Amino acid sequence: MVSANQDADAQLVDRYLAGDATAFDEIMIRHQRRIYRLCYRFVNNREDAKDLAQDVFYKAFAHLENFRRESSLKTWLYQIAMNHCVNHVKKHSQHFVEVSENTASATASVQSQLEDREEREQFRHLLQRLPPKQKAILELRINEQLSYEEIAKISGRSISTIKASVFFALEKLRELVKHPSKRAEKA
Amino acid sequence: MFGHLKSEDFVNLIESSEAPAKWRRHIDSCHRCRATWETLSAVHVEITSVGEDIPEPDWAAFRSSVRDKLFARSVQREASMRRWTGWLMRPSAVSTLSLMLAVGIPTGAFLWHLQKDHNTLSIGLETPKPASPAELLEAGTDKTVFDDLMELSEREQEQLHRLLQSAQKGSSHLQ
Numbered sequence: 001m002v003s004a005n006q007d008a009d010a011q012l013v014d015r016y017l018a019g020d021a022t023a024f025d026e027i028m029i030r031h032q033r034r035i036y037r038l039c040y041r042f043v044n045n046r047e048d049a050k051d052l053a054q055d056v057f058y059k060a061f062a063h064l065e066n067f068r069r070e071s072s073l074k075t076w077l078y079q080i081a082m083n084h085c086v087n088h089v090k091k092h093s094q095h096f097v098e099v100s101e102n103t104a105s106a107t108a109s110v111q112s113q114l115e116d117r118e119e120r121e122q123f124r125h126l127l128q129r130l131p132p133k134q135k136a137i138l139e140l141r142i143n144e145q146l147s148y149e150e151i152a153k154i155s156g157r158s159i160s161t162i163k164a165s166v167f168f169a170l171e172k173l174r175e176l177v178k179h180p181s182k183r184a185e186k187a
Numbered sequence: 188m189f190g191h192l193k194s195e196d197f198v199n200l201i202e203s204s205e206a207p208a209k210w211r212r213h214i215d216s217c218h219r220c221r222a223t224w225e226t227l228s229a230v231h232v233e234i235t236s237v238g239e240d241i242p243e244p245d246w247a248a249f250r251s252s253v254r255d256k257l258f259a260r261s262v263q264r265e266a267s268m269r270r271w272t273g274w275l276m277r278p279s280a281v282s283t284l285s286l287m288l289a290v291g292i293p294t295g296a297f298l299w300h301l302q303k304d305h306n307t308l309s310i311g312l313e314t315p316k317p318a319s320p321a322e323l324l325e326a327g328t329d330k331t332v333f334d335d336l337m338e339l340s341e342r343e344q345e346q347l348h349r350l351l352q353s354a355q356k357g358s359s360h361l362q
Contacts, residue, residue, distance in 0.1 A: 028250045033243070040241050050244045057253045062260060124237050142234050160195055167194035170201075170227045177230065 009073035017065060028057065031074060034144060035081050041139050042085040044128060052088060056081045071153050078140065079154045086132040126176045134169040141166055192220050200224060201231050 009030070015023035035056050040049035060067075060080055067076055127135065137155060140146045141162075148159045155162065192200070192210060200206045200214075201224070214221045339347065 024254065025250060028253065029246075032246060032249060036244065036249075037241055046242045046244060050249060054249065054253050054256070058256045058260075061253070061257050120233070120237060123233055127234070127237065138234065142231070163195040163198040166198050167227070170230045173230045173234070174226050 003072070005074070006072040010069055013064060013067060013073060016061075024061070027073070031077050032057070034074075035077055038078070038081050038136075038139060038144060039085055041127070041143065042089055042132070042135070044124065052085060053081070056084050059084070075150055075153050078144070078146070078150075082136045082140070082154055086136055089132040089135075123173075123177070126173060129176060130169055130172055134165050134172070137162055137165045138169040191217065192224075197224060197227060201228050 009027070012023045012027050012030075016027065032053070036049055036053040039052035039056070040046070043049050043052065056077065060077055067073065071079075127138075130138065133155070137151060140151050140154065141148070146154070148162050151162050152159050157165075192213065196210060197220075200210055214224055
């Protein structure tokens with residue numbers, strides 16, 4: 001079943017491809033904020049996030065004729081954004097942490113370690129240390145509140161794999177909170 | 188027998204308030220799974236509260252920048268197209284092309300006819316045509332100029348005879 005939003009997006013795409021310049025602004029206004037916010041969560045600064053998001057829209061509009069209506073425009077834009085951000089982070093050689101999957105010793109209360117604002121800022125930095133694909137999935141799920149079906153379409157993986165990725169991302173974050181100075185390894 | 192929760196189950200448990208009763212029972216009885224669930228839930232809560240204060244750009248300038256990049260791309264593509272068509276329209280290119288066509292078309296037609304004749308001869312489907320004198324000479328036939336004389340009228344034969352005699356006389360005088 002096609003949602004009203006999806007239908008509206010499809011009409012805007014048709015109008016843009018037919019040469020209607022106003023469709024450009026309408027598409028941008030509908031999607032610019034969510035794409036920018038996703039990019040921001042990868043780079044944590046406004047200028048880089050703006051550049052990344054602009055690149056995403058430039059790519060999308062330049063290849064809009066290739067957009068197949070199987071998924072929504074929102075999903076397609078997220079797909080471009082996710083790939084672009086993951087590549088950007090990989091290219092800029094950030095270091096990501098590899099943690100043990102042993103959960104038996106998890107007894108400390110994480111909440112108590114993250115009480116004040118400073119620690120929350122630190123947590124934001126810890127998020128940057130996740131492997132880019134895991135981070136992307138976590139952002140799409142938790143902050144963008146996409147369904148697992150949508151994330152599966154965006155990333156081209158199964159729902160089970162996406163859920164497992166969320167689990168391991170949370171596990172790694174928990175480990176990083178416990179041991180923030182843990183040796184960073186290249187992903 | 189019910190084993191430990193899987194990664195997928197933990198995620199469902201963290202995100203859903205209504206977890207299956209068997210999972211709840213297991214969490215109550217299994218220290219390891221309960222610890223994992225509690226810590227991951229805390230991390231999950233923390234992520235949801237992080238990143239709420241994202242500074243936003245000037246959206247009009249943001250859109251304008253994307254539009255300019257797209258416009259620059261289309262201009263570049265048009266210029267590239269014009270470069271190709273411009274090249275084709277250059278006088279030197281046009282004259283070369285005309286010369287190629289002037290030489291190429293007759294040569295092609297000639298070769299095509301040659302090929303066609305060769306094919307029909309080799310296949311032998313065409314009915315034989317009477318050969319022209321030139322073709323017969325080329326083919327080394329026995330027919331000579333005297334055979335053509337036989338085809339002259341009496342008056343023409345007389346004129347020719349006289350011409351030959353006068354020529355003979357002239358040559359004897361010279362000798």
